[in-house]
Each structure stands twice: as C-alpha cells, then as structure tokens.
Amino acid sequence: MKVTKAIIPAAGLGTRVLPASKSIPKEMLPIVDKPAIQYIVEEAVQSGITDILIITNRGKSPMEDHFDRAPELEERLLASGKTELYDEIVSITEMANIQYIRQKETKGLGHAVWCAKSFVGDDPFAVMYGDDVIISDLPACGQLCRAYEEFGLATVGMKEVTAEQILKYSSLKTEPIRDNLFRVTDMIEKPRPDQVLSLYSILGRCVLPPKIFDILENTAPGAGGEIQLTDAMLQLARTEGMIGVDYIGTRYDMGNKLGILQASVEVGLKHPEIGAELREYLKKLAKTL
Numbered sequence: 001m002k003v004t005k006a007i008i009p010a011a012g013l014g015t016r017v018l019p020a021s022k023s024i025p026k027e028m029l030p031i032v033d034k035p036a037i038q039y040i041v042e043e044a045v046q047s048g049i050t051d052i053l054i055i056t057n058r059g060k061s062p063m064e065d066h067f068d069r070a071p072e073l074e075e076r077l078l079a080s081g082k083t084e085l086y087d088e089i090v091s092i093t094e095m096a097n098i099q100y101i102r103q104k105e106t107k108g109l110g111h112a113v114w115c116a117k118s119f120v121g122d123d124p125f126a127v128m129y130g131d132d133v134i135i136s137d138l139p140a141c142g143q144l145c146r147a148y149e150e151f152g153l154a155t156v157g158m159k160e161v162t163a164e165q166i167l168k169y170s171s172l173k174t175e176p177i178r179d180n181l182f183r184v185t186d187m188i189e190k191p192r193p194d195q196v197l198s199l200y201s202i203l204g205r206c207v208l209p210p211k212i213f214d215i216l217e218n219t220a221p222g223a224g225g226e227i228q229l230t231d232a233m234l235q236l237a238r239t240e241g242m243i244g245v246d247y248i249g250t251r252y253d254m255g256n257k258l259g260i261l262q263a264s265v266e267v268g269l270k271h272p273e274i275g276a277e278l279r280e281y282l283k284k285l286a287k288t289l
C-alpha cells in the first residue's frame with residue numbers, strides 16, 4: 001500500500017536549545033535561508049507524501065504562518081519586481097496539504113503520535129521527527145516508504161552511532177536482508193552498556209502501520225514518565241518483526257546546538273549564493289584555529 005501521509009511531531013519543549021527556543025520553535029531555526037521544518041516538508045513531498053499533519057503546541061504558530069499566504073509581503077515583492085522571490089514564497093504554501101493539531105500537554109513522542117489517530121485513519125504513515133533534518137539526493141522518507149511498500153511491516157530509519165551515544169538512544173538487534181535493508185527483531189531504549197544490542201539506533205524517520213494506535217493506547221508511560229513511541233514499536237518488532245533502513249543521507253539534529261551549527265556550515269557550503277564565499281571564509285578561519 002502506497003504511503004501518502006506523514007506526521008511531523010513538533011510539540012517538544014526544545015530545552016536543549018534554550019534560550020533560542022523559548023519563543024521561536026526549534027523547528028523554525030534556519031539552516032541558511034530556510035527553517036528546518038521546510039526542509040522536512042520538502043523531503044516529504046519528494047517522497048510522494050501528499051498529506052501532512054504537524055503536531056504543534058502553544059507558541060508554535062510561526063510554523064503555521066510559514067506555510068500560509070502572506071498577502072502584504074507578496075504584494076510588496078511583486079510591486080518591487082522581485083518575482084523570483086515571490087514565486088518561491090508562494091510555492092511554500094502550495095507544497096502539500098498541511099494540517100495542524102495541538103498536543104495539549106507535552107507527554108512524549110508516543111503521545112504526540114497518538115494525537116494523529118483520526119488523521120491517519122486506516123492508512124500507513126510516516127513519522128518525521130520535527131527536529132531531524134536529513135539532507136540526501138534520495139529523500140530519506142522515500143527510502144523508508146519504499147521499504148514499507150515492499151515488506152508491509154513497520155519500518156525505521158536507522159544509523160550507527162557511537163558507543164557513548166547509544167546509551168542515550170535506542171539500540172536495535174538487526175539481521176541483514178540486502179544492501180542497506182535489515183530485519184529488526186528486538187530493541188531497547190536507553191540501554192545500559194551490558195544491554196546494548198548493536199550501535200544501530202532509530203534516527204529521525206519511521207513508517208508505521210495504523211495498528212500502532214491500539215498498541216499506544218495500552219502503553220504505560222516509560223522513561224521520564226512519557227509515553228515512548230519506542231515502547232510501542234518494540235511490541236511490533238517482537239511480534240511481527242520490523243524493517244530497518246540504514247538510509248542514505250546526512251542527518252542534522254536541530255534539537256542540539258552543535259547539530260544546528262553543522263547543518264548551517266555543511267548546507268551553506270553547497271548553497272549556490274553563498275557557498276563559494278563561505279568556503280573561502282572557513283579556509284581562512286581554519287588557519288587561525
């Protein structure tokens with residue numbers, strides 16, 4: 001079954017990037033000239049997604065404004081002959097059918113996903129973490145959607161992390177299928193060093209069947225008193241199995257100060273307008289370090 005729906009949970013508090021995220025949603029922090037959330041919506045559209053639900057909360061309305069028309073600004077751009085910019089600004093509002101729902105309390109990623117129940121209905125859907133921007137010539141979400149369409153099983157995007165990082169993430173037990181595809185048979189969230197199953201962790205994206213909602217409804221709060229999406233996924237992995245895609249692409253964690261800087265530098269270097277100048281600047285700067 002073709003995957004055409006995606007949800008973007010963006011209702012977290014973003015405490016790791018305070019004070020920047022106090023009044024600006026971290027999903028709106030720019031990478032060069034576009035907010036993080038726009039990269040994610042573009043990736044969704046390039047992956048064949050047509051309907052997107054963004055999970056928001058108080059203070060996140062700049063995201064809604066970003067994907068809405070801006071008549072005054074548009075008029076001004078047209079009047080001053082900036083038609084290219086006008087076209088770009090309008091095209092942002094036409095990319096996909098975007099809807100919003102509020103997660104009224106910050107009860108964890110699992111609860112945020114649960115808020116999408118009526119949007120999802122009986123369809124499979126992609127979950128694109130609102131603070132994970134993945135840059136790739138082959139959209140990462142699409143790589144997962146194609147695997148879901150082939151195997152009909154919950155599919156997670158995974159990457160190898162360091163032995164230190166795995167203790168803060170989820171650790172997956174995997175068996176290779178072919179190329180960058182794996183079968184995931186078990187997983188553990190925030191393992192102790194002796195519990196690590198592999199250095200593969202779920203990062204940024206997954207595609208889930210609608211039955212995840214029945215499981216979430218019966219999932220007790222886990223680590224940190226939050227309803228953890230990984231606890232629900234664990235049940236799927238152990239009962240019917242799950243697919244892991246070691247996706248092609250570079251992931252930037254926009255919920256983390258260093259991740260934001262890495263994204264700016266690396267995307268900036270490839271930017272047609274400022275790339276060359278930034279390269280020269282970095283070369284000069286590197287000599288002084």
Ligand code: UTP
Nearest residue numbers: 009010011012013014015016106107108112130
């Ligand atoms: P994080 O684990 O990064 O949580 O959430 P956070 O609260 O945003 O960040 P810190 O740890 O306080 O700095 C992963 C994704 O899940 C969303 C976040 O917006 C982010 O995209 N999320 C998290 C929700 O939508 N609701 C929640 O209750 C928790």
